[in-house]
Amino acid sequence: MPNALIHETSPYLLQHAHNPVDWLPWSEASFARAASENKPVFLSIGYSTCHWCHVMEHESFENEMTAALMNAHFINIKVDREEMPDIDATYMAFVQATTGQGGWPMSVWLTPLGEPLLGGTYFPPEDRYGRAGFPRILREVARLWREDEAKMRSTGANMLAQLQRDAAQTTTRGEIAASRVFGDFFDRCESSFDEELGGFGGAPKFPRPVVLRTLMQLIDRWGVSHPDSQRAWQMVSRTLRAMIDGGIHDQLAGGFHRYSVDRYWHVPHYEKMLYDQGLIADALIDAWQLSHDPFYQQTIEGIFDYLLDTLRDSGGGFHAAEDADSLPHAGADHKREGAFWTWEAAEISRLLDPRTAAIFSLAFGIEAEGNARPESDPHEELVGQNTLYRAISHATLASRFDTTEEEISDLLDQSKKILLEKRLIRPFPHRDDKIITAWNAMVIRAMARAAREFSRPDWLHAADEACRFLLRHLWDGTILYRCHRGKRSPHPGSPADYTQLIGALLALYEATAEKHWLASAMDLQTALDRHFWSDAQQGYVLKARMGERELLQIREDYDGAEPAPNHQAAIHLLQLAVLCEAPLFHTRAEALLRGGSATLTQQPFAAPVLLSALDLWERGIAHWRVPAGAAMDTKGYRPRALFSFQADATEVLICEEQTCRRFEAESDQAPFMNE
Secondary structure (H helix, E strand, C coil): CCCHHHHCCCHHHHHCCCCCCCEEECCHHHHHHHHHHCCCEEEEEECCCCHHHHHHHHHHHCCHHHHHHHHHHCEEEEEECCCCHHHHHHHHHHHHHHHCCCCCCEEEEECCCCCEEEEECCCCCCCECCECCHHHHHHHHHHHHHHCHHHHHHHHHHHHHHHHHHHHCCCCCCCCCCCHHHHHHHHHHHHHECCCCCCECCCCECCCHHHHHHHHHHHHHHCCCCHHHHHHHHHHHHHHHHHHHCCCECCCCCCECCEECCCCCCCEECCEEHHHHHHHHHHHHHHHHHHCCHHHHHHHHHHHHHHHHHHECCCCCECCEECCEECCCCCCCCCEECCCCCECHHHHHHHCCHHHHHHHHHHCCCCCCCCCCHHHCCCCCCCCCECCCCCCCHHHHHHHCCCCHHHHHHHHHHHHHHHHHHHCCCCCCCEECCEEHHHHHHHHHHHHHHHHHHCCHHHHHHHHHHHHHHHHHHECCCCEECEECCCECCCECCHHHHHHHHHHHHHHHHHHCCHHHHHHHHHHHHHHHHHHEECCCCEEEEEEEECCEEEEEEECCCCCCCCCHHHHHHHHHHHHHHHCCCHHHHHHHHHHHHHCHHHHHHCHHHCHHHHHHHHHHHHECEEEEEECCCCCCCCCCCCCEEEEEECCCCCCEECCCCCECCCCHHHHCCCCCCC
């Protein structure tokens, strides 16, 4: 008998619809039931492609005895963090404040008023890994509620009040951060840069494309001949090449997995997220513009091939993610992480002739026992399995096999096609087919930029279709909604949805000269200001609500897996101020820079997008008014440039000097040579 989640559209909630747990969705009615039955709430937050969410479901939520314990003592609520980022951010702030870490699945016990009592992430089914077992915690929370409910309620109220106080103190009204923060950011990048393997820090390694993009913008700021620019390019190019050569990059079908579990970029966490594709593509476009290295162009093409072939919805939007876990073969009863993506050495030998198999195996690091180091596979799911990564160059292979690099290239290309055909008959990983506004917007922006740079009308058409889908189905002229799956979800969009879609619209406007894209960006900016601006916090805030009651306002100021909406908004406001000749937008961008000045001063590595906005504010936006039909090259790396095409313009103009300045001479120097 399914539970109440059977009526939801979220793939994550539907995954739990047949659990023996009496799950409810987040709603006023769910908390009203908790109040009427006088039970605490157990809140579980995750997403459909989350590996450890699957583990906890299998171990605990599918267990009849554990479910009976949950149903007897708690009202159990499930939330898809991708549908409700406001609720996720609220309780993640609590979990991080009380445990020092966060992640998914997130497990939080609440009062019937939504006030937090206790929280954590994954809990095992019994005491292990130094963690209390999930049933033990359930019994203990139930006992405390039964024996001293008044104290528990007081504790919850105090916890929420503390979160509210902390959130209110995250900003200052000081001066805009001084220029020294650019050097501080650069020094932080240098200090954590992995000289040998690229990337920043050790395992696990995340792509952080926003860091790479800001380093490239600093090259434009300082000029390509500056020693720090040369060092910045070294960090960018080594990291991008390591990522592209690594197992984090799908060597057969294109696109990137979430992150590398090791420092070598070899073994990834295999889920593929839509936002990673858009953000990494943006960084690769910048790198191409600086270097003209075909290696970057080929990788961009691979990302978009993957998006258009695999993640594109029939309506024109793009699906959210592919799971890391899948069945190793048809009829298997248990999914395994990486099963769809990895290979046994014997399988490659069966698919390819002996010489080709030998070359391919050397090229992609294939080993008979599997190529995952033990520390990268603590649960031994990859024993005997190989993740493809580029281990040896074409030149080395050509020398070793007494042939040419061209033959090696052709042979590997043909081999990849054979393996890809074989992979396509395996059981597919689960796909989360939600169409999320912000994540689609990141892809639209990158596609529109790439379409202009590489003269690809097919990419521009795809970006156009996806954006029209979002505006048609998720924007009602007043409210932008978060996601769509068969129908529009009831959840309003977050500041990230607005800011990312504004960025996509501006990219389409530059690529097409169609003014309706700019008009839509203006409409969305007006709605963003109306719904989310907070004078007190000097920025746009997430507003977590339970019905009419507001739980928490959060100003996001960390550029992590996704850019913080305030930081992205600062860039767009500076651009809109110039395009629309609206000084109020410039004033609001300055307010965002003031509100984020403490973050930039104390932790510039956490806010590279805001640092990019500060650079644009200091140096100005360069606005090129181009006569319609003029044969002007708008390509190349110009991070401060905005192009608008005007039928009434008689010559190419740059906007007034006090608002934005001409390009520095260094901007027109020759691109970097390949490393």
